Amino acid sequence: MDTTTLALIELGAVFFGLGVLGRLAARIGMSPIPFYLIGGLCFGNGGFIQLGDISAFSHVASEIGVVLLLLLLGLEYTANELITGLRRSRMAGLIDVALNATPGAAVGLILGLGPVGAFVLAGVTYISSSGIVAKVLADLGRLGNRETPVVLSILVFEDLAMAVYLPVLTAILAGVSLLGGLEAVAISLGLVTVVLVLVLRFGRYISVVLDSPDRETLLLKLLGAALLVAGISSALQVSAAVGAFLLGIAISGSTAHNAVRVLEPLRDLFAAIFFVFFGLNTDPTAIPPVLGWAVLLAVLTSLTKFLTGWIAAAQHRIAVMGRARAGAALIARGEFSIVIAGLAVTSGHVDSRLAAIASAYVMITAVLGPIAARVVEPVMRGVAARLPGGATKRRIPGDEPDLL
Numbered sequence: 558m559d560t561t562t563l564a565l566i567e568l569g570a571v572f573f574g575l576g577v578l579g580r581l582a583a584r585i586g587m588s589p590i591p592f593y594l595i596g597g598l599c600f601g602n603g604g605f606i607q608l609g610d611i612s613a614f615s616h617v618a619s620e621i622g623v624v625l626l627l628l629l630l631g632l633e634y635t636a637n638e639l640i641t642g643l644r645r646s647r648m649a650g651l652i653d654v655a656l657n658a659t660p661g662a663a664v665g666l667i668l669g670l671g672p673v674g675a676f677v678l679a680g681v682t683y684i685s686s687s688g689i690v691a692k693v694l695a696d697l698g699r700l701g702n703r704e705t706p707v708v709l710s711i712l713v714f715e716d717l718a719m720a721v722y723l724p725v726l727t728a729i730l731a732g733v734s735l736l737g738g739l740e741a742v743a744i745s746l747g748l749v750t751v752v753l754v755l756v757l758r759f760g761r762y763i764s765v766v767l768d769s770p771d772r773e774t775l776l777l778k779l780l781g782a783a784l785l786v787a788g789i790s791s792a793l794q795v796s797a798a799v800g801a802f803l804l805g806i807a808i809s810g811s812t813a814h815n816a817v818r819v820l821e822p823l824r825d826l827f828a829a830i831f832f833v834f835f836g837l838n839t840d841p842t843a844i845p846p847v848l849g850w851a852v853l854l855a856v857l858t859s860l861t862k863f864l865t866g867w868i869a870a871a872q873h874r875i876a877v878m879g880r881a882r883a884g885a886a887l888i889a890r891g892e893f894s895i896v897i898a899g900l901a902v903t904s905g906h907v908d909s910r911l912a913a914i915a916s917a918y919v920m921i922t923a924v925l926g927p928i929a930a931r932v933v934e935p936v937m938r939g940v941a942a943r944l945p946g947g948a949t950k951r952r953i954p955g956d957e958p959d960l961l
Contacts, residue, residue, distance in 0.1 A: 568614070571600075575829045586696070587927060588689045590891045591920040593829050597836015598844075598916065615834045619899070622831030624787045624801040625824040626892050628779075630687055630716060631805020632813045632820075641710075649707070649869035650714030656861040658683040664854055668847070670908045673729055677901040680722055681915050682858045686891030687712050689923060693930045694886060704870045704879035708886050711869055719893060720799045726897065727791075730904040744793055755807070764812035776819045798896060828892065835899050836916065843913035851917035859925060862887040878937055885933040889926025894919050 578596055582589035661682030665675030690712060694700055724744065767782060769775040783801050790800025808816055844851075866884030875883065898915035901907045 564614070571830075571833065572826075575833065579829070588686070588692070588889070588891060588923050589829070590686075590689070590832055590895075591923045593832035594836045594839075594895075594916050594920055597833040598839060598841040600837060615830060615837065618827055619831035619834035620797070621784070622824075622827035622829070623798050623896050623899075624783050625820060626688075626828050626831075626896070627798040627801040628783045628805045629817060629820055629824050631802040632808060632817050633687075633691075634713065634716075634806055635809050645873075646707075646710035646714045646869065649711055649865065649872060650718070652868055653711060653715065653862075653865045654683060654718065656865055657858055660854060660857050660861065664850055664914075665911075668850065668908075668910065668914075670911060673901075674907045674911055676729065677726065677897060677907060677911060678914065680726065680897040681890070681894040681918065682854060684715050684719065684890065684893040684897070685712060685862065685887045686889045686893065686923065686926070687716065689889040689891045689926060690886055693889070693927050697930060699882065699886075702879065702882065704866075704873075704875045704883040704886075707869050707873050707875065708866065708883050711865065711887065715893075716802065720802065723799050723897075723900075726900060730901060730906050761809070763807045764809055767808060768812040768815070772819050775815060776823070779816050779820060780823070831899070832892075832895060835895050835902075835912070838902060839912040839916050840909065843910060844917050847910055847914045848917055851914050851921060854914070854918050855921040855925060858890075859888045859922065859929065863929075878934065881933050881937050882930070885926075885929040887926075888922060888929050890919050890922040 574596055575593065578592040579589045582592050658679040661678035661680070662675040665671075665678035668674075670678065690708065694705060694708070699705055728740075767775070767778050769778060783804055786800040786804045787797035788800075790803075791797040805813075863881075863884035866882075866887045867880040870880040870883040894915060898912060902909075902912045
């Protein structure tokens, strides 16, 4: 059997398998990310069957998946929303960094992953999954809740933090000097600032250039622009992901709405390939030795994320039940954590154990997060019922209808 035929068969099997896994995840109300990672682990190095003829395609497709993930994330925000979110969440955002990056960095140093590995693991444990959080809030009907703007503002702060973190990480993995790293940060901050200013003043023109009444033309323009901007950003050592994110911010109005509609299926396809590709490059036999550390990190950072949401909601005078919902909503990690770990692993400059820890950690938190968001209210009511006076005499502040 020739190489092309075998590659087509393998790709067909992978795509069909992804569809089955996605369907299974939807049936049980979970994010498909853990299922995609498990699928990759089963068919990669050390798995049941090793797929070898699609590695080149999978690598390029996974890079496109990262670009599309960040492009659509940027499409969710306008420049004004980003600035407003940054202003209202700056204190909570700094608390978020301190509480959730520290455990990852500490475990990285304890395991002997070195400063670079610790820096990578700090990013993995810090960033919540915007996609999972948004889906959970929508599924549970909480988009109109008082605490939801607080949750979203924290996610905005995290996304902007990635605009600084990713260029630094890219520079470190490339082995540049301290001066080179500072230069990458300066370029990134300057680019973010320039883009926000340009979007505020001339954003409508970018949308006009990219807009088209024809779906095919719109798709080609958007995809071409995203890949161009991502490539140029990468050449400037700013990170392709950040470039795609900034382009998404620049697109607004009806163009952004139409862009989301035409790009979502493509995003889902290439993002799924990205998660599978990460799993394919992770040796499943490396997970058991570090599983205990992954579980410890998952439990510890679930508590710190919960505390982050609680403190942020309390700063906005949200009542107790809303604080609990805000904290539980932030627990899930997902796409960004794998993007960070993927950049590190493919560079070859970090210990191979990092991929195993990141895979196990994301799988645990991506499952635990939605579950915690669903059960937090019953748990809080149960706690209130056990307090002196019982449920009939004592109500949880924030449980009143006008506050939901």
